[in-house]
Structures are given as C-alpha cells and as structure tokens.
Amino acid sequence: xxxxxxxxxxxxxxxxxxxxxxxxxxxxxxxxxxxxxxxxxxxxxxxxxxxxxxxxxxxxxxxxxxxxxxxxxxxxxxxxxxxxxxxxxxxxxxxxxxxxxxxxxxxxxxxxxxxxxxxxxxxxxxxxxxxxxxxxxxxxxxxxxxxxxxxxxxxxxxxxxxxxxxxxxxxxxxxxxxxxxxxxxxxxxxxxxxxxxxxxxxxxxxxxxxxxxxxxxxxxxxxxxxxxxxx
Amino acid sequence: xxxxxxxxxxxxxxxxxxxxxxxxxxxxxxxxxxxxxxxxxxxxxxxxxxxxxxxxxxxxxxxxxxxxxxxxxxxxxxxxxxxxxxxxxxxxxxxxxxxxxxxxxxxxxxxxxxxxxxxxxxxxxxxxxxxxxxxxxxxxxxxxxxxxxxxxxxxxxxxxxxxxxxxxxxxxxxxxxxxxxxxxxxxxxxxxxxxxxxxxxxxxxxxxxxxxxxxxxxxxxxxxxxxxxxx
Numbered sequence: 001x002x003x004x005x006x007x008x009x010x011x012x013x014x015x016x017x018x019x020x021x022x023x024x025x026x027x028x029x030x031x032x033x034x035x036x037x038x039x040x041x042x043x044x045x046x047x048x049x050x051x052x053x054x055x056x057x058x059x060x061x062x063x064x065x066x067x068x069x070x071x072x073x074x075x076x077x078x079x080x081x082x083x084x085x086x087x088x089x090x091x092x093x094x095x096x097x098x099x100x101x102x103x104x105x106x107x108x109x110x111x112x113x114x115x116x117x118x119x120x121x122x123x124x125x126x127x128x129x130x131x132x133x134x135x136x137x138x139x140x141x142x143x144x145x146x147x148x149x150x151x152x153x154x155x156x157x158x159x160x161x162x163x164x165x166x167x168x169x170x171x172x173x174x175x176x177x178x179x180x181x182x183x184x185x186x187x188x189x190x191x192x193x194x195x196x197x198x199x200x201x202x203x204x205x206x207x208x209x210x211x212x213x214x215x216x217x218x219x220x221x222x223x224x225x226x227x228x229x230x231x
Numbered sequence: 232x233x234x235x236x237x238x239x240x241x242x243x244x245x246x247x248x249x250x251x252x253x254x255x256x257x258x259x260x261x262x263x264x265x266x267x268x269x270x271x272x273x274x275x276x277x278x279x280x281x282x283x284x285x286x287x288x289x290x291x292x293x294x295x296x297x298x299x300x301x302x303x304x305x306x307x308x309x310x311x312x313x314x315x316x317x318x319x320x321x322x323x324x325x326x327x328x329x330x331x332x333x334x335x336x337x338x339x340x341x342x343x344x345x346x347x348x349x350x351x352x353x354x355x356x357x358x359x360x361x362x363x364x365x366x367x368x369x370x371x372x373x374x375x376x377x378x379x380x381x382x383x384x385x386x387x388x389x390x391x392x393x394x395x396x397x398x399x400x401x402x403x404x405x406x407x408x409x410x411x412x413x414x415x416x417x418x419x420x421x422x423x424x425x426x427x428x429x430x431x432x433x434x435x436x437x438x439x440x441x442x443x444x445x446x447x448x449x450x451x452x453x454x455x456x457x458x459x460x461x462x
Contacts, residue, residue: 099341
C-alpha cells in the first residue's frame with residue numbers, strides 16, 4: 001500500500017499504545033505527523049520516549065504542544081497532591097485527566113487542518129481503560145462528527161477528517177502482538193505512571209501491571225526497563 | 232435571579248463580544264470563572280484587557296491557559312509571516328485560526344469538570360463572523376453533544392454541561408446595546424487585530440471597522456481608544 005499523498009496526525013504519548021498506533025498508521029502507507037500534547041503530566045520520561053519513537057517509527061516530523069492543564073488539578077497525573085494508586089479501584093480512576101482526549105483531539109484537529117491531513121490517529125483503548133468515558137467508541141464517533149463542522153477545510157472544501165482509533169477494541173496482549181509484528185521496539189516506550197527520569201518503570205502502578213500482564217499473555221518477552229527497586 | 236450554587240466557565244478574550252458574554256452570564260446569577268486561552272495570538276493587549284475585565288465584571292476568578300498553536304502557522308493571527316488584511320475579503324478570512332473554538336471549548340470543558348460547572352459561555356457570533364465554521368449554531372450544538380460523552384462527570388453522574396452562546400444571532404449593534412445596559416465598560420475591551428502594547432486600536436482592520444460601525448448603529452458613543460495615527 002502506498003499513500004504518499006495522504007497525511008495523518010498521530011497522537012504520540014511515548015507509551016506502548018500510541019507507539020503501536022503510529023506503527024499501524026505507517027503500515028497504512030500514510031505520511032505521519034506525530035503530535036505529543038504535554039498537558040503538564042508528571043511523567044516527563046514519556047515525552048523523551050515520544051521524541052525517540054517518532055524517529056524510529058518513521059514519522060515525517062514530531063511536534064510537542066504544551067497545554068497547561070496541570071494547574072487545574074483534578075487528577076493524580078497532573079496534580080502532585082494526589083498519589084498515584086498502586087491497586088486498581090472501581091469507577092473512574094484518579095489518574096483520569098479531565099477532558100484529556102477532547103483537548104488532545106482538538107489540537108490534533110488544528111494541526112490536521114494546517115497540514116491538510118485527513119486522518120487523526122489516537123491510541124485509545126476501551127478494554128483496559130473502560131473507566132474513561134473519552135476512550136469509548138461513542139466518544140470517538142461524536143468527535144468525528146464535530147470535526148466535520150469545526151474547520152474551514154471540512155465545511156468549505158469537503159476535506160473531512162477521519163478519527164482512527166485502531167486499538168479501541170484490542171486487549172493489551174493483542175496490541176503487543178500486532179506492534180511486535182510491525183517492529184515496534186517496546187523497550188523504547190514508557191508506560192509507567194511514575195517512571196523515573198531515565199524512563200525506568202516502577203513495576204507497581206496500574207499501568208505497569210496491565211503492561212506486564214499484556215506481555216505475558218501475548219507470549220512476547222517483556223523488554224521493559226524496570227527500576228532496581230521495582231515491584 | 233440568584234443561582235449562587237451554579238457555576239459557569241466563561242471564555243474571555245478581552246474583546247467586546249466575550250466581555251458582553253461574561254456580563255450576560257453574571258446577569259443570569261451564575262458564579263463565573265473566566266478563562267482566557269492564549270493560543271499564541273499576536274494581540275497581547277487583549278490578554279491584559281481580559282484580566283481587568285474579569286475583575287470589573289465580577290468573575291470569581293480568572294485563569295489563563297496557554298496553548299502553543301502559534302508554531303503551527305495557518306493564520307494571520309498567530310503567524311507573523313501573514314499580514315492582517317485591512318479590507319474584508321470573501322470566504323474564510325485569513326484571520327481564521329484552525330479549530331480555535333474547538334480547542335477553547337475543550338479546555339473550558341476540562342475546567343468545567345474540575346469545578347463542577349454546568350455551563351460554558353462562549354461569545355461566538357454567526358452574524359459578523361459568518362465565514363468561520365466554528366461560530367455557527369450547528370457547531371455549538373455538536374460540541375454540547377460531544378461534552379455529554381466526554382467527561383466522567385457527564386457519563387457517571389449525569390452532570391452535563393450546557394454550551395451557551397448568547398451572542399450567536401445578535402448584530403454588533405445589538406451586542407453593544409445589551410452590554411451597555413449591563414454596565415460593560417467598552418473602553419476596557421480590545422477588539423483590534425493589531426492593537427499596540429497599550430491596547431490602542433488601529434482603526435483600520437476588519438475588527439476595528441465592524442466595531443466602529445456597531446457603536447454607530449447602536450447609538451452608543453464609541454469609547455474605543457484609537458492610536459494617534461489610527462484610520
């Protein structure tokens with residue numbers, strides 16, 4: 001497949017899911033523009049991972065846009081006063097960031113219009129993150145409808161944008177299997193909610209547990225770099 | 232009317248429209264949290280005006296969130312390489328900022344969730360800005376539908392957010408008349424696309440022309456501070 005003339009904005013956090021998503025977009029033959037939205041999250045190691053992954057996975061360019069949601073509070077991921085939990089809870093996790101995917105897709109949409117990109121890829125997953133409303137198919141579909149009304153490219157020229165969420169119905173093991181087949185180097189991805197400055201994982205938080213379990217179920221050896229005192 | 236327990240996020244740019252919008256939200260008895268999204272626009276004088284207006288119009292607080300869309304280009308308002316036009320053109324103006332209202336409403340939605348605010352006010356206007364797709368009623372309605380799926384507050388607790396755009400069908404003269412009746416000090420607002428550091432208007436750009444004409448039609452004296460060499 002060769003679609004050299006078709007462009008995509010791919011949201012890339014530096015984690016396992018979004019790296020796989022970028023590899024899938026590239027496998028569709030699309031010219032990929034990687035976008036990292038830095039919403040003031042604590043795990044800066046993930047940001048550095050994103051920059052390296054953009055290069056290794058063949059993105060045409062990588063841009064970081066900072067949005068200062070941190071000061072708003074309301075999430076353990078952006079508010080230093082809330083601890084990241086080590087045990088899964090019920091309902092919406094405290095690691096939920098208010099309206100995060102709405103904000104990230106909006107910025108992706110702005111860039112897509114400038115680039116005349118007709119695809120936005122987002123690595124949301126409704127299986128592992130069932131507590132997050134903005135990871136569900138209905139949300140993604142509704143955003144696509146909004147995008148068709150939101151930009152001059154769409155309303156004046158009929159250049160609508162498709163929101164692609166290829167991981168949405170996959171288990172973590174399936175994501176890892178597909179990414180491995182596409183050559184994703186998972187050692188370069190950072191998933192841990194509290195990775196150290198070097199990108200080494202704690203091995204204890206929800207994200208680490210889900211990831212470790214995914215590699216085990218996928219039958220793929222886990223190349224994650226864990227800290228010396230990891231759980 | 233007294234709704235001390237009802238909160239609203241009000242998008243406040245420092246311009247005439249959003250100042251009027253804040254006055255209208257206050258007149259509904261809502262506790263108003265003013266939000267200025269600094270998307271890298273050139274007119275910093277407008278930002279300072281926003282801070283002063285938030286106080287004078289009785290907002291409970293004012294927050295500025297910076298989103299660096301400037302580097303993306305694509306608009307005369309954020310790209311120093313594109314001139315602001317002095318004559319109105321046809322179609323989508325070059326002062327259009329890609330997906331601007333989508334980005335601003337997304338950030339407002341994030342804050343609304345943290346504050347448990349059930350209203351977002353945005354001063355869009357479909358009369359003067361008919362070339363901007365994201366100033367149309369269909370766009371606003373679609374964003375409200377998205378908001379109902381986007382946040383945990385909405386999906387878990389039924390705390391949906393209403394997007395209020397009270398200026399959407401008003402002429403500039405009607406906006407000025409209503410705002411004057413509510414005590415808005417229009418001398419404190421900055422509309423000009425290329426206001427100087429002091430907030431003085433050029434008197435020549437599209438925004439200045441529309442504003443001047445609005446005061447004339449409203450029969451309200453124009454308190455705008457024009458630069459010495461203004462047109």
